[in-house]
Amino acid sequence: MGGRIARLHDGNPPPQLILAALDTLLAHEALRLSERNRRFLSFVVTQTVAGHSDRIKAYAIGVDVFGRDDSFDPGTDPIVRIEATRLRSALATYYETAGANVPVRIAIPPGSYVPSFTWHSSDTGPTESTPPVNTYQAASANADLPAIVIKNLTDRAVRLAAAHGDLFTETLIKRLATAGFRLFAMPSVERRAAAIAIGKLLLHPDETYALDIAVHPMSAGQRFSWCATDLRSGEIICSDFVDEAERDVPCASSIDTIAAQAAESVSKALGG
């Protein structure tokens, strides 16, 4: 079941990286933007990512972002035109200075309010210092192997599945760490700082893969699934599942076996 399944994006950064780049950009203190120009930038980026770039017109921006009423006339009230130029200038300044090594760049080309998104390669490496959030990094981490961000998608409202999902995650981490991967676990929403740090890590997608796992309750058992994704292309590198029948006996050992199988398939797919 392993192997390359789907190519979701071609050439340009994938939507999740564009939105992560937007979040990082808006959170960066070096970006000089007023609150409403931050809304302006968010508006045009999210509309474009959602496939609604045709809605990005001066009138819509004036009404939706700058609070103008239905009588808004961009001819006598050129607020959008002026703020767009200021926004372009702020972005250009940011990418020339603090954001020089940001890999996913957002720009608003002159003559339009529709943003463009491009990869930017850097010869000098990242400038931002990413906090060390890799709690699970193994002593034997192999520098030639990519980092993996693990996200447990199991529904926490289903207690048994949630408990099994935690066991599944723990064993996967142990196995993949032993194989030499650098591992990061996507934290809960309460741990926002760690989530932001991982978000920055995701901006270097050439070195990082996402591993989404989940335990799904079924009528007579559970499905343990895993899916590794190349963040640069959106391509699924490895995806599989194992259905486990309901048992009366403790199931930790069977979860360990499934996790070992998952770790082996992910390691193989990612070169471990």
Next chain:
Amino acid sequence: MEQAQKRGLTRLLLRWPERRAELRKKFARDPGFAELCEAYEVACEAEAYWTKSTLPVGPARAREYDALVSATEQDILIRLSLS
């Protein structure tokens, strides 16, 4: 557009006479800076328009554009400081 850029530059030359050489040099070399000059010109014209307006919203718009003129001046100074 180009005319608006030049009018904006002219306003800035009058605004900061001690920085005229620097302004002209940056204007000639940096298209982004020239666009900021145009935005400055457009903001100044809009401020003048709304200051004269008899519409109820006129005074509020005039204040908004006055603030925008100042903010754009700051953007221009920052852009000017980049080599």
